[in-house]
Amino acid sequence: xxxxxxxxxxxxxxxxxxxxxxxxxxxxxxxxxxxxxxxxxxxxxxxxxxxxxxxxxxxxxxxxxxxxxxxxxxxxxxxxxxxxxxxxxxxxxxxxxxxxxxxxxxxxxxxxxxxxxxxxxxxxxxxxxxxxxxxxxxxxxxxxxxxxxxxxxxxxxxxxxxxxxxxxxxxxxxxxxxxxxxxxxxxxxxxxxxxxxxxxxxxxxxxxxxxxxxxxxxxxxxxxxxxxxxxxxxxxxxxxxxxxxxxxxxxxxxxxxxxxxxxxxxxxxxxxxxxxxxxxxxxxxxxxxxxxxxxxxxxxxxxxxxxxxxxxxxxxxxxxx
Amino acid sequence: xxxxxxxxxxxxxxxxxxxxxxxxxxxxxxxxxxxxxxxxxxxxxxxxxxxxxxxxxxxxxxxxxxxxxxxxxxxxxxxxxxxxxxxxxxxxxxxxxxxxxxxxxxxxxxxxxxxxxxxxxxxxxxxxxxxxxxxxxxxxxxxxxxxxxxxxxxxxxxxxxxxxxxxxxxxxxxxxxxxxxxxxxxxxxxxxxxxxxxxxxxxxxxxxxxxxxxxxxxxxxxxxxxxxxxxxxxxxxxxxxxxxxxxxxxxxxxxxxxxxxxxxxxxxxxxxxxxxxxxxxxxx
Numbered sequence: 001x002x003x004x005x006x007x008x009x010x011x012x013x014x015x016x017x018x019x020x021x022x023x024x025x026x027x028x029x030x031x032x033x034x035x036x037x038x039x040x041x042x043x044x045x046x047x048x049x050x051x052x053x054x055x056x057x058x059x060x061x062x063x064x065x066x067x068x069x070x071x072x073x074x075x076x077x078x079x080x081x082x083x084x085x086x087x088x089x090x091x092x093x094x095x096x097x098x099x100x101x102x103x104x105x106x107x108x109x110x111x112x113x114x115x116x117x118x119x120x121x122x123x124x125x126x127x128x129x130x131x132x133x134x135x136x137x138x139x140x141x142x143x144x145x146x147x148x149x150x151x152x153x154x155x156x157x158x159x160x161x162x163x164x165x166x167x168x169x170x171x172x173x174x175x176x177x178x179x180x181x182x183x184x185x186x187x188x189x190x191x192x193x194x195x196x197x198x199x200x201x202x203x204x205x206x207x208x209x210x211x212x213x214x215x216x217x218x219x220x221x222x223x224x225x226x227x228x229x230x231x232x233x234x235x236x237x238x239x240x241x242x243x244x245x246x247x248x249x250x251x252x253x254x255x256x257x258x259x260x261x262x263x264x265x266x267x268x269x270x271x272x273x274x275x276x277x278x279x280x281x282x283x284x285x286x287x288x289x290x291x292x293x294x295x296x297x298x299x300x301x302x303x304x305x306x307x308x309x310x311x312x313x314x315x316x317x318x319x320x321x
Numbered sequence: 322x323x324x325x326x327x328x329x330x331x332x333x334x335x336x337x338x339x340x341x342x343x344x345x346x347x348x349x350x351x352x353x354x355x356x357x358x359x360x361x362x363x364x365x366x367x368x369x370x371x372x373x374x375x376x377x378x379x380x381x382x383x384x385x386x387x388x389x390x391x392x393x394x395x396x397x398x399x400x401x402x403x404x405x406x407x408x409x410x411x412x413x414x415x416x417x418x419x420x421x422x423x424x425x426x427x428x429x430x431x432x433x434x435x436x437x438x439x440x441x442x443x444x445x446x447x448x449x450x451x452x453x454x455x456x457x458x459x460x461x462x463x464x465x466x467x468x469x470x471x472x473x474x475x476x477x478x479x480x481x482x483x484x485x486x487x488x489x490x491x492x493x494x495x496x497x498x499x500x501x502x503x504x505x506x507x508x509x510x511x512x513x514x515x516x517x518x519x520x521x522x523x524x525x526x527x528x529x530x531x532x533x534x535x536x537x538x539x540x541x542x543x544x545x546x547x548x549x550x551x552x553x554x555x556x557x558x559x560x561x562x563x564x565x566x567x568x569x570x571x572x573x574x575x576x577x578x579x580x581x582x583x584x585x586x587x588x589x590x591x592x593x594x595x596x597x598x599x600x601x602x603x604x605x
Contacts, residue, residue, distance in 0.1 A: 053427050056603035073431055081427045087420030092339060103332035104428035104435070144424065 004031050006152050006183040007052060011061035014047050021047040023207035024061065029185055034178035036198030037187040040298055044207035045187040046084055049156050053081055066152055080150035082158060086141025090130035094121055094140050097129055098147060107147045115143040119173065134161040138170065153177060156187045171197050191291045205298040220288045224264055226254040227282035234278050238269060329430060333442030342411050347450055350404045351457050358392050359384060359461035386462040387474040390484045391557025393458035397488045398549030402495035405447065406516045409499025412443050414509035423604050432600045440592060443496055451488045484556050491549045494584050497591035504595045531573055538573050545587060547573060551580035
């Protein structure tokens with residue numbers, strides 16, 4: 001296994017009878033990155049994470065976490081995790097729950113106050129877990145995951161149920177936790193969350209990895225859309241303009257993508273086309289978003305465009321990174 | 322290594338100590354033992370007005386300290402077993418319900434170690450159960466002896482130790498049965514339901530017919546109830562000549578040695594199957 005890969009799966013599969021929850025999943029998470037594991041509900045995210053933690057056994061394929069088998073003492077010793085809803089002893093206080101887990105994790109008791117402080121729960125640490133709000137429960141879950149000061153942090157939808165302020169705090173915390181050598185694997189179905197937090201993203205749908213790359217790579221480019229007649233002439237004229245990277249023509253529309261950090265003035269495009277006798281009926285900006293890319297990738301007949309403007313399959317997109 | 326293992330054990334003992342149900346169950350058993358072994362028999366004894374009157378058969382000697390062992394140990398195979406079966410179910414079944422098993426399984430130790438820590442704590446917790454139940458017997462019997470101005474004669478130390486060990490083993494087997502049911506059903510409700518039905522209804526009813534239907538006798542001799550009563554029989558905890566009653570067992574009995582072996586086998590099998598299932602099944 002590559003030393004830089006903290007998590008590596010090849011053909012990882014989980015079947016429940018006739019249902020394939022995870023289907024030949026190839027996943028690579030690199031040391032020190034915050035990796036977003038993005039997918040719609042029921043896509044197989046949590047099942048994958050459970051396999052990585054050894055909570056469930058794979059039906060096929062192979063996986064290594066921190067160079068060891070998932071769920072082994074070696075991998076768990078440096079992995080902190082919060083899977084789905086945080087699960088604690090309801091009658092015990094947050095602090096007592098952490099004390100129990102510290103005993104299990106072999107973590108020094110001094111870590112309890114440290115992690116309670118990190119998630120801003122020190123003031124409520126002596127209250128019973130069952131009296132906590134959902135946001136406090138989520139924060140205690142993160143605190144428990146941090147007890148071992150782990151090299152790998154696996155968080156499954158940690159902002160679930162939080163109010164906007166709580167979400168913002170949690171995201172800032174995760175971003176901060178992902179600094180340095182620590183690797184964070186963050187499962188989510190929230191686009192803006194992944195855009196804000198993650199260095200790289202893997203998109204899973206129907207148990208299969210459909211794309212993997214940086215947020216920018218998956219999101220694609222902003223484009224200027226021009227509805228015009230004589231598209232072929234228009235495509236030739238625009239392609240010759242400075243800063244234009246690609247021009248696609250179709251359905252009566254020119255789709256113009258510029259080089260990074262270059263802005264094409266729509267008024268200038270309009271003037272040039274009109275001066276060449278090409279009628280222009282509409283100009284508008286198309287804002288690229290992870291959401292549209294996600295919806296496209298997770299639709300049954302998904303496709304996207306690679307840097308050359310060609311339709312690309314999942315594997316090709318993965319190679320883009 | 323020992324330090325880490327003790328760390329897990331101390332965490333489990335803490336969890337068990339902090340679980341209200343542990344003390345509620347002990348309280349229920351203590352109350353049952355106090356009322357059914359001493360209070361009601363004593364009032365029955367005091368209320369007897371003649372040889373034919375209700376309660377006339379109650380022997381004061383059975384309520385005095387010298388008979389404490391046989392009076393208290395008789396409750397272990399019956400309601401004591403049912404109560405610790407619930408304790409066993411709760412020890413691990415609650416973890417399924419709360420989802421805390423997955424939290425524990427994502428910490429450092431392996432599943433076998435976690436199970437061992439839980440069983441270790443359960444085994445230790447059964448010690449105060451045994452001692453407290455006998456303490457209730459001691460206080461109750463001394464109180465009656467003082468009221469009746471009777472001589473206080475304590476059972477021998479050997480008899481007490483044998484009773485404690487036998488009592489602990491019986492409780493451990495029933496608790497292990499609860500653990501197995503909780504692991505199989507991955508919860509508490511169904512496990513407790515099945516456990517109570519089995520211990521009180523199935524074993525109870527089949528045992529009741531065993532003295533009349535020869536075919537049932539070898540089956541009953543393999544039951545927990547029959548072996549537990551057989552183990553405490555030398556201590557006076559079961560009597561073939563006893564009358565009918567919900568807590569009475571009149572046979573068939575097996576030898577004390579056979580009972581000991583069968584109970585130990587039950588204990589090993591229950592725990593072995595439980596840990597195997599826990600290690601090999603997915604945790605949702």
